[in-house]
Amino acid sequence: MMATVADALAAEGEPIEGLPADWRDFLALTKPRVMTLVVFTGLCGLLAAPESIHPVLGFVAILCIALGAGAAGALNQWYEADLDAKMRRTRNRPLPAGRMGRPAALQFGVGLAAFSVILMGLAVNLLAAAILSVSILFYVLIYTVWLKRRTPQNIVIGGAAGAFPALIGWAAATGRVDLLPCLLFLLVFLWTPPHFWSLSLFVNSDYAAAGVPMMSVVAGPRSTRLQAFLYSLPMAAVAVAPWPMGLTGRLYGVAALALSGLFVALALRMALSGETEPARMRAERRLFGFSVFYLFALFGVLVIDRWFPL
Ligand code: HEM
Numbered sequence: 580m581m582a583t584v585a586d587a588l589a590a591e592g593e594p595i596e597g598l599p600a601d602w603r604d605f606l607a608l609t610k611p612r613v614m615t616l617v618v619f620t621g622l623c624g625l626l627a628a629p630e631s632i633h634p635v636l637g638f639v640a641i642l643c644i645a646l647g648a649g650a651a652g653a654l655n656q657w658y659e660a661d662l663d664a665k666m667r668r669t670r671n672r673p674l675p676a677g678r679m680g681r682p683a684a685l686q687f688g689v690g691l692a693a694f695s696v697i698l699m700g701l702a703v704n705l706l707a708a709a710i711l712s713v714s715i716l717f718y719v720l721i722y723t724v725w726l727k728r729r730t731p732q733n734i735v736i737g738g739a740a741g742a743f744p745a746l747i748g749w750a751a752a753t754g755r756v757d758l759l760p761c762l763l764f765l766l767v768f769l770w771t772p773p774h775f776w777s778l779s780l781f782v783n784s785d786y787a788a789a790g791v792p793m794m795s796v797v798a799g800p801r802s803t804r805l806q807a808f809l810y811s812l813p814m815a816a817v818a819v820a821p822w823p824m825g826l827t828g829r830l831y832g833v834a835a836l837a838l839s840g841l842f843v844a845l846a847l848r849m850a851l852s853g854e855t856e857p858a859r860m861r862a863e864r865r866l867f868g869f870s871v872f873y874l875f876a877l878f879g880v881l882v883i884d885r886w887f888p889l
């Protein structure tokens with residue numbers, strides 16, 4: 580009976596209070612697929628640091644990043660259930676689909692955020708806890724609440740939230756913030772516009788339907804493709820920079836050159852792809868897919884280079 584009522588209301592996009600959400604819905608609130616890369620960059624920041632941390636504390640630090648990022652994802656979904664209900668890509672999430680009430684998502688998000696920051700502060704160090712709390716607040720308040728519905732620069736500024744984990748991992752291991760993790764922060768910051776805009780180009784109608792002023796909706800596809808390409812240039816420079824600056828070895832340098840060269844080439848191809856349907860979408864999908872691989876590979880090589888230098 581409950582399922583029938585739930586189905587009927589879910590069709591209207593109305594969340595229902597008090598429905599028994601199962602653990603998969605709580606997991607979905609944490610946006611687990613996106614967070615894999617967030618956690619990976621945090622882990623690599625921790626492993627690339629010059630001082631090593633006790634493995635148990637290292638594990639706790641990464642767990643805290645994962646829980647904090649998951650909490651931020653849950654609070655994002657709590658706040659924008661109305662938007663998620665309007666987009667094909669997101670309308671089956673637990674809140675818009677009516678499988679969970681908003682209070683449960685809020686309690687889960689706040690509880691997890693507090694737990695992750697307190698645990699990081701008590702078990703690891705205060706600097707890592709402080710940066711973790713800034714990144715959660717940044718994603719939820721600056722990006723989700725403030726910028727997302729107001730300006731096409733939303734992800735340029737708000738994207739800083741996702742750039743913090745490498746810094747958190749490094750701070751967890753060293754208790755400091757040094758030049759290399761600041762460059763890694765800048766790298767992810769500059770990577771975010773091409774990463775996200777390539778995706779938003781092929782789901783543009785979704786954002787337009789939801790009334791979200793993403794760049795692809797406001798400035799149009801041509802300008803968005805060009806801007807994504809323009810961001811890829813300083814991104815590539817920042818990716819390679821640690822090598823000539825003596826902060827990493829040759830292995831990282833060569834990999835950064837090759838991966839960044841390919842990234843810029845794919846961004847250029849997308850910028851030049853014109854308006855013909857299959858070619859345009861293929862170029863957008865290719866850059867989006869490669870953007871995810873790029874960051875996994877670059878951060879992975881950074882760690883290999885630190886532990887097994889050529
Ligand atoms: C404000 C900045 C960002 C925005 C708006 C954004 C948005 C998105 C969106 C809408 C997707 C589509 C898939 C989904 O919803 O699950 C996605 C995929 C993804 N994002 Fe981002 N992203 C941002 C920054 C980041 C950052 C900083 C990371 C990690 C360092 C990241 C990692 C990923 C990954 C790994 C995927 C692929 C997930 C999959 O396999 O389905 N994103 N991103």
Ligand SMILES: CC(C)=CCC/C(C)=C/CC/C(C)=C/COP(=O)(O)OP(=O)(O)O
Binds near residue numbers: 651718741743744
């Ligand atoms: C440690 C810590 C707090 C990290 C935060 C990680 C972070 C900011 C990741 C950004 C990636 C992300 C899920 C964007 C979704 O944007 P969206 O909410 O606009 O996407 P949607 O349309 O899928 O909801």
